[in-house]
Amino acid sequence: xxxxxxxxxxxxxxxxxxxxxxxxxxxxxxxxxxxxxxxxxxxxxxxxxxxxxxxxxxxxxxxxxxxxxxxxxxxxxxxxxxxxxxxxxxxxxxxxxxxxxxxxxxxxxxxxxxxxxxxxxxxxxxxxxxxxxxxxxxxxxxxxxxxxxxxxxxxxxxxxxxxxxxxxxxxxxxxxxxxxxxxxxxxxxxxxxxxxxxxxxxxxxxxxxxxxxxxxxxxxxxxxxxxxxxxxxxxxxxxxxxxxxxxxxxxxxxxxxxxxxxxxxxxxxxxxxxxxxxxxxxxxxxxxxxxxxxxxxxxxxxxxxxxxxxxxxxxxxxxxxxxxxxxxxxxxxxxxxxxxxxxxxxxxxxxxxxxxxxxxxxxxxxxxxxxxxxxxxxxxxxxxxxxxxxxxxxxxxxxxxxxxxxxxxxxxxxxxxxxxxxxxxxxx
Amino acid sequence: xxxxxxxxxxxxxxxxxxxxxxxxxxxxxxxxxxxxxxxxxxxxxxxxxxxxxxxxxxxxxxxxxxxxxxxxxxxxxxxxxxxxxxxxxxxxxxxxxxxxxxxxxxxxxxxxxxxxxxxxxxxxxxxxxxxxxxxxxxxxxxxxxxxxxxxxxxxxxxxxxxxxxxxxxxxxxxxxxxxxxxxxxxxxxxxxxxxxxxxxxxxxxxxxxxxxxxxxxxxxxxxxx
Numbered sequence: 001x002x003x004x005x006x007x008x009x010x011x012x013x014x015x016x017x018x019x020x021x022x023x024x025x026x027x028x029x030x031x032x033x034x035x036x037x038x039x040x041x042x043x044x045x046x047x048x049x050x051x052x053x054x055x056x057x058x059x060x061x062x063x064x065x066x067x068x069x070x071x072x073x074x075x076x077x078x079x080x081x082x083x084x085x086x087x088x089x090x091x092x093x094x095x096x097x098x099x100x101x102x103x104x105x106x107x108x109x110x111x112x113x114x115x116x117x118x119x120x121x122x123x124x125x126x127x128x129x130x131x132x133x134x135x136x137x138x139x140x141x142x143x144x145x146x147x148x149x150x151x152x153x154x155x156x157x158x159x160x161x162x163x164x165x166x167x168x169x170x171x172x173x174x175x176x177x178x179x180x181x182x183x184x185x186x187x188x189x190x191x192x193x194x195x196x197x198x199x200x201x202x203x204x205x206x207x208x209x210x211x212x213x214x215x216x217x218x219x220x221x222x223x224x225x226x227x228x229x230x231x232x233x234x235x236x237x238x239x240x241x242x243x244x245x246x247x248x249x250x251x252x253x254x255x256x257x258x259x260x261x262x263x264x265x266x267x268x269x270x271x272x273x274x275x276x277x278x279x280x281x282x283x284x285x286x287x288x289x290x291x292x293x294x295x296x297x298x299x300x301x302x303x304x305x306x307x308x309x310x311x312x313x314x315x316x317x318x319x320x321x322x323x324x325x326x327x328x329x330x331x332x333x334x335x336x337x338x339x340x341x342x343x344x345x346x347x348x349x350x351x352x353x354x355x356x357x358x359x360x361x362x363x364x365x366x367x368x369x370x371x372x373x374x375x376x377x378x379x380x381x382x383x384x385x386x387x388x389x390x391x392x393x394x395x396x397x398x399x400x401x402x403x404x405x406x407x408x409x410x411x412x413x414x415x416x417x418x419x420x421x422x423x424x425x426x427x428x
Numbered sequence: 429x430x431x432x433x434x435x436x437x438x439x440x441x442x443x444x445x446x447x448x449x450x451x452x453x454x455x456x457x458x459x460x461x462x463x464x465x466x467x468x469x470x471x472x473x474x475x476x477x478x479x480x481x482x483x484x485x486x487x488x489x490x491x492x493x494x495x496x497x498x499x500x501x502x503x504x505x506x507x508x509x510x511x512x513x514x515x516x517x518x519x520x521x522x523x524x525x526x527x528x529x530x531x532x533x534x535x536x537x538x539x540x541x542x543x544x545x546x547x548x549x550x551x552x553x554x555x556x557x558x559x560x561x562x563x564x565x566x567x568x569x570x571x572x573x574x575x576x577x578x579x580x581x582x583x584x585x586x587x588x589x590x591x592x593x594x595x596x597x598x599x600x601x602x603x604x605x606x607x608x609x610x611x612x613x614x615x616x617x618x619x620x621x622x623x624x625x626x627x628x629x630x631x632x633x634x635x636x637x638x639x640x641x642x643x644x645x646x647x648x649x650x651x652x653x
Contacts (some may be wrong), residue, residue, distance in 0.1 A: 230508075232508035232528070232529040232530050233437050233440060233508050233529055233530075235529070235530040236437075236440050236508070236529040236530035236531060237437060237439040237440045237443060238530075239530045239531070239532060239533075240440060240443030240444065240447070240530075240533050241439070241443050243532060243533045243534070243596065243598060243601075244443055244446055244447060244533060246596055246598070246643070246644060246646060246647070247450075247533075247595060247596040251644070253644070256644035256645075256646070257644070257645070259644075259646075260598075260644055260645065260646035263598065263600070263646065264600065264646075267600045270530045307580075308579055308580060308581040308582075308619075308623070309581075309619055312618075312619050312622050312623075313619075
C-alpha cells in the first residue's frame with residue numbers, strides 16, 4: 001500500500017472517530033441549552049400565570065374555564081389537589097408528548113408541574129411549551145456531520161497528496177537512484193537536494209552502507225584476482241615442468257607413468273581452481289556485459305559444436321524451437337549455461353539414447369534418456385556433487401549452471417519422467 | 429627469431445625458456461618492469477611474452493611504451509589475472525593474444541607460432557608437415573596435393589599437432605584446445621583417443637608421410653617420416 005493511501009487510511013479512521021465524538025458531545029450540549037432556555041421561559045410563564053391568578057377577582061370562573069380549556073386554548077392546566085401532595089410538590093420539569101388538534105402525530109412538549117395555594121385550597125399547575133423534535137434534530141445533525149466528514153476526507157486526500165509530492169520528493173528521488181544503483185558499475189553515490197533532517201540522515205545511512213558494500217566488493221574482487229594469481233602461477237610452473245620432463249624422454253615406463261599421473265592431478269587442480277574462481281566471479285557479479293542473446297541460435301550453435309562428441313557417444317541431439325527465446329545476459333555466461341546443460345545431457349546418457357532441447361516461450365528444457373534412476377533433485381546443484389566417482393569431473397558443472405541462473409533470476413529445475421532427465425530453465 | 433620473456437616467477441620463466449629454445453628460438457628474459465623496459469628500448473624482438481603482474485608495476489606499461497615509441501613486434505600476454513578488463517585493455521593496447529595461466533607448454537608454442545606466422549607469411553598461413561598441407565583459414569587438408577576430408581574436431585586435433593610438430597602434446601592440452609576451456613572434462617579423453625584413431629586411419633589411407641606417435645600414454649607427437 002502506498003504511503004499516501006496508508007496516511008489516508010489512518011487519517012480517515014481518526015477523523016471519523018473525532019467527528020463522531022464531537023457530534024455526540026455537541027448534541028448533548030445543544031439539548032441541554034435548549035432545555036435550559038425553555039425551562040427559563042416556563043418559569044417566567046408560571047410566574048405570570050400565578051400573578052394573574054392571584055389578582056384575578058373571578059378566580060373560580062377562571063379556574064373552571066382553565067380546567068375546561070386545559071392546554072387547548074391556553075398553555076396551562078389547573079386542578080385542585082390535596083394538601084399533602086401540594087406540600088410534597090416541587091417544581092418539576094418533564095418531557096412529554098401530546099396529541100394536539102390538527103396534528104396526526106404527537107408533538108414533543110416541555111412541561112413544568114408546580115403547585116400553589118389560594119384561599120386555603122391547593123392547586124396543581126401544569127405549564128407547557130413546545131420543544132424541538134429530537135428525531136429531526138438528530139437527523140439534521142447526522143447529515144451535517146456526514147457532509148463535514150466527506151469534505152474533510154477530500155481535503156485531507158488533496159492536501160496529503162500535495163504534501164507527499166512536495167515534501168517527499170527527495171525521498172522518492174533517493175529511492176529511484178538506489179533502485180538503479182549497481183555496485184559493479186562504479187556508479188556515483190546517490191544525490192538529493194534537501195534540507196530535511198530525516199532525508200539527510202537517510203542519505204548518510206545509505207551512503208555509508210553503499211561505501212561499505214563497495215569496499216567489501218572491491219576487496220573480494222581483489223581477493224579473487226589475487227587468489228588466481230597466487231594459485232595459477234605455481235600451477236603453471238608445475239604443468240610446464242612436468243610436460244618438459246615428459247618431453248625430454250629418457251624416462252622408463254614407470255617414471256613416465258608416475259609423472260603423467262601427477263600431471264593429470266595438477267590439471268585437475270587447475271580445473272577445480274578455475275571453476276571455483278568462476279563461481280565466485282559469477283556470484284560477485286563480475287560478468288556485467290549484458291546484451292541481447294538469441295537463445296535459439298546459441299543452442300543450435302552449441303549443439304553443432306558438440307556434434308562429433310555426441311556421435312562418438314552415439315547420442316542423437318535434436319533441437320525443437322517452438323518459440324524464439326530472447327534473453328538479456330552476458331554472452332560468456334549464456335554460452336556456459338547452454339553448453340554445460342547440453343554436455344551433461346550427452347555424457348550422462350546411454351548409447352543409442354537421445355537429447356531433446358526444447359525452446360518454448362521463455363523456457364528452455366533439456367531432456368535426455370537416463371542411464372540410471374532419478375537423481376536427487378536437492379543434491380545435484382550442490383558443489384562437488386557427482387553421481388559416480390569420476391576423476392575427471394569436478395562436480396561443479398551444475399553448480400555453475402545454478403549460479404548463473406541465480407545471478408539473473410532464472411529458475412532452474414530438475415525432473416525425472418519416463419526414464420528421462422529433464423532440466424529446465426525458466427527466464428523471467 | 430628472437431623472443432623476450434617477461435615473467436617474474438623464475439621457475440616458470442625457465443620452463444618457458446627451455447621450451448622455446450627447443451624450437452630454436454633465441455630467447456632473452458626479464459624479471460621485472462624496469463629491466464624489461466631497458467631491453468625493449470635497446471633491442472628488437474619478434475615476439476614478447478608478457479606477464480601483467482610484475483614487480484615494479486603493471487606489464488601493460490610495456491604495451492604503452494611499445495606503442496609510444498612505435499616499436500614493431502608482437503606481444504602475447506600471459507597472465508594469471510584472468511580478468512576480462514585486463515584482456516580487453518591488453519588487446520586494445522596492441523597485444524596480439526592473451527593466454528591465461530596455467531597454460532600448457534604446447535598451447536603457448538601454438539599461439540606463438542600462430543602470431544609469428546600471421547606476421548611473416550603475409551597472408552599465406554598454410555602449415556606443412558611431411559607431405560601434408562593444412563590451410564587453417566579454409567579448414568582444408570591436402571595430402572600429397574589431394575584433398576582429404578576431416579571432421580571439425582579431427583581438423584582441430586591435426587592443426588594443433590602440426591603447430592607442435594616433433595613435440596609432445598598431452599591429451600589434456602589437446603582436449604582443452606579442442607574443447608575450449610571446458611570445466612568438466614569427463615569423457616573427453618576417450619573422445620580424443622577416438623578422434624586420434626580416426627585421424628590416423630585417414631592419414632594412413634591417404635598415404636600421408638607423417639606419424640602420430642603415442643607418448644607414454646599421456647599424449648601424442650606428430651613427426652614427419
